[in-house]
Amino acid sequence: MSDDVKRRSGRHHGDLRRVLEQAALELVATKGVGGFTMAEASRRAGVSVAAPYKHYADRDALLAALATRAYTEQREQYRAVMAGAADPGEQLAAFAAAYVQFAADHPALFELTFAAGLDKARFPALAEAGQALFAELSAPARALCDDEYHARRLVLAIAACAHGHAVFLTEGVLTDEVNPLSFAKREAAAAASVLIAAYRAALA
Amino acid sequence: MSDDVKRRSGRHHGDLRRVLEQAALELVATKGVGGFTMAEASRRAGVSVAAPYKHYADRDALLAALATRAYTEQREQYRAVMAGAADPGEQLAAFAAAYVQFAADHPALFELTFAAGLDKARFPALAEAGQALFAELSAPARALCDDEYHARRLVLAIAACAHGHAVFLTEGVLTDEVNPLSFAKREAAAAASVLIAAYRAALA
DNA sequence: GTCTATAGCTGGATAGAC
DNA sequence: GTCTATCCAGCTATAGAC
Numbered sequence: 393m394s395d396d397v398k399r400r401s402g403r404h405h406g407d408l409r410r411v412l413e414q415a416a417l418e419l420v421a422t423k424g425v426g427g428f429t430m431a432e433a434s435r436r437a438g439v440s441v442a443a444p445y446k447h448y449a450d451r452d453a454l455l456a457a458l459a460t461r462a463y464t465e466q467r468e469q470y471r472a473v474m475a476g477a478a479d480p481g482e483q484l485a486a487f488a489a490a491y492v493q494f495a496a497d498h499p500a501l502f503e504l505t506f507a508a509g510l511d512k513a514r515f516p517a518l519a520e521a522g523q524a525l526f527a528e529l530s531a532p533a534r535a536l537c538d539d540e541y542h543a544r545r546l547v548l549a550i551a552a553c554a555h556g557h558a559v560f561l562t563e564g565v566l567t568d569e570v571n572p573l574s575f576a577k578r579e580a581a582a583a584a585s586v587l588i589a590a591y592r593a594a595l596a
Numbered sequence: 597m598s599d600d601v602k603r604r605s606g607r608h609h610g611d612l613r614r615v616l617e618q619a620a621l622e623l624v625a626t627k628g629v630g631g632f633t634m635a636e637a638s639r640r641a642g643v644s645v646a647a648p649y650k651h652y653a654d655r656d657a658l659l660a661a662l663a664t665r666a667y668t669e670q671r672e673q674y675r676a677v678m679a680g681a682a683d684p685g686e687q688l689a690a691f692a693a694a695y696v697q698f699a700a701d702h703p704a705l706f707e708l709t710f711a712a713g714l715d716k717a718r719f720p721a722l723a724e725a726g727q728a729l730f731a732e733l734s735a736p737a738r739a740l741c742d743d744e745y746h747a748r749r750l751v752l753a754i755a756a757c758a759h760g761h762a763v764f765l766t767e768g769v770l771t772d773e774v775n776p777l778s779f780a781k782r783e784a785a786a787a788a789s790v791l792i793a794a795y796r797a798a799l800a
Numbered sequence: 801g802t803c804t805a806t807a808g809c810t811g812g813a814t815a816g817a818c
Numbered sequence: 819g820t821c822t823a824t825c826c827a828g829c830t831a832t833a834g835a836c
Contacts, residue, residue, distance in 0.1 A: 408819080424713055426630035431811055443820055445813065506767055507711060509628055548769075549787055552760025553753070559763075560756055563710055583753055586794040587787060612801080635829055647802055649831065 409447050412437045413458055420458075420500035425508050428455070455508050456515040462501035463521035466494055467528050480532035481588045484546075487529060488554040488584040489577040495558035496573050502558065536588060537595065546591050553583040613651050616641045617662055624662075624704035629712050634658070659712050660719040666705035667725035670698055671732050684736035685792045688750075691733060692758040692788040693781040699762035700777050706762065740792060741799065750795050757787040 415436035420428050430451050434441045448454040473490045474483040495502040505522075512519040526547070533543035557580040559565075566572035619640035624632050634655050638645045652658040677694045678687040699706040709726075716723040730751070737747035761784040763769075770776035 406819090426713070429811060430813090439819095440821055441812085442814080442822080446819060451812070506763065509630070545783065548761075548764065549757070549783055552764055552783070553757045553787065554760070555763060556756025556759040557752075559710065559759060560752065565752075579749065579753055579756070583757065583787075583791060586790055590790040590793075610801085633829060634831090643801095644803055645830085646804080646832080650801060655830075 408437065408439060408443060412439070412444055412447070412454070413461075416454060416458060417498075417500040420503060425455070425503055430454070452510060452514070455504060456510050456518050458501065459504040459508055459510055460515070460518045460521045462498070462505045463518070463525045465498070465501065466491075466505075467521070467525045469494055470525075471528055474528075474532065480535040481585065483532040484529070484536075484550055484588060485581040485584040487532075488550055488580040491551070491554040492558045492561060492573070492576045492580050495562055496576075499562055502562065506555075536592065542591065542595065546587065549587050549591075550584045553587070554580040557583075612641070612643060612647060616643070616648055616651070616658070617665075620658060620662060621702075621704040624707060629659070629707055632659070656714060656718070659708060660714050660722050662705065663708040663712055663714055664719070664722045664725045666702070666709045667722070667729045669702070669705065670695075670709075671725070671729045673698055674729075675732055678732075678736065684739040685789065687736040688733070688740075688754055688792060689785040689788040691736075692754055692784040695755070695758040696762045696765060696777070696780045696784050699766055700780075703766055706766065710759075740796065746795065746799065750791065753791050753795075754788045757791070758784040761787075 412433060416428060416433045419433055419436060428451075430444055431441050433454075434444055437444075444454065448457065470487050470490055473486045477483040477486045510518060512522075529547045529551070530543055533547045534540070537543040537546055557576040561572055561576040566575055569575040616637060620632060620637045623637055623640060632655075634648055635645050637658075638648055641648075648658065652661065674691050674694055677690045681687040681690045714722060716726075733751045733755070734747055737751045738744070741747040741750055761780040765776055765780040770779055773779040
């Protein structure tokens with residue numbers, strides 16, 4: 393055996409986090425958060441069941457790391473799509489569509505953000521990432537509403553509609569549609585536009 | 597020991613289903629669907645772990661029975677509140693508020709309807725109850741839209757918004773509000789009204 | 801219809817070797 | 819940093835007594 397093939401034990405030096413989180417995501421995507429186990433994720437990553445505990449204190453710590461990533465990746469996505477929109481109203485409509493798209497592209501990350509039952513007090517980074525995401529959306533909303541309170545209401549309304557459509561999409565409620573994804577995106581964006589127009593009219 | 601106290605074994609003759617389902621609901625309400633186990637539900641119901649299997653084939657069968665009840669109870673609720681509304685538009689707005697109220701009143705039943713991961717092909721009664729619920733909402737929507745397709749779109753849009761607000765409420769996103777429940781109900785109903793007006797304008 | 805008892809399995813987490 | 823081995827806990831479902 394040539395020495396370019398080192399010993400079989402001691403794999404994944406340094407990148408076990410990455411490999412393990414990828415395996416965990418695929419596991420959550422197929423079996424849901426409830427179906428996720430450290431043991432199964434370890435098997436899929438090709439390491440022993442003990443290895444992950446050198447990188448994560450426990451099961452929840454691994455899930456929290458993934459959920460935090462879910463928030464930061466969404467933030468980047470929404471920042472990008474909003475940068476390409478002409479005005480604050482179109483930015484929020486683009487966000488709504490992108491929210492649905494994210495749920496379709498990354499069902500595991502999407503589920504982790506609201507169904508993992510994680511204790512935000514225990515994982516401050518998770519809470520911070522969530523707040524940073526919300527703050528990203530507040531900028532265009534404030535441009536439309538002036539005062540803070542109505543901006544918050546508008547963001548919540550648009551996000552609620554987008555979330556509902558995303559859940560309907562991932563739960564199979566829309567399977568009757570010819571293209572469930574594009575239907576959900578279109579409806580979420582349309583709802584956002586309608587809500588924005590109504591809020592502007594109410595404030596005028 | 598007087599004979600009005602019969603032997604301790606053999607309790608719950610005939611009503612174990614009811615007692616067990618109540619215990620299961622409280623368990624789901626506190627620990628979520630993933631935290632539900634037959635063993636814990638049995639303990640809370642005061643019976644052995646074997647007793648439930650005389651009434652339910654397995655764990656999923658019990659959850660499916662609860663989820664089916666969740667659909668039928670929601671159907672009754674919405675039918676009742678819609679009966680008190682003046683026109684189809686107000687009926688759907690009342691539904692949106694009632695949807696949020698149901699999530700607040702029965703968090704376990706609410707969670708079961710979309711997070712239990714039940715196989716609808718295995719539990720036909722569950723699928724039927726869900727369709728009956730949707731049909732209940734289609735009546736007012738058809739009165740507003742004439743054609744079937746737009747009625748379906750409208751119901752989905754209103755339900756999506758209501759669902760989003762309900763999830764935000766139950767997940768603690770609205771804890772900053774003075775009264776999260778009334779806020780969510782008001783916003784869900786307002787979104788419904790706005791969506792209805794927009795659909796009517798688009799069809800005119 | 802419920803019990804006791806149990807088989808069989810799976811998972812979380814740790815100890816100690818390398 | 820990863821492994822092997824292990825402990826302990828908990829759950830699902832069944833068998834057979836009453």
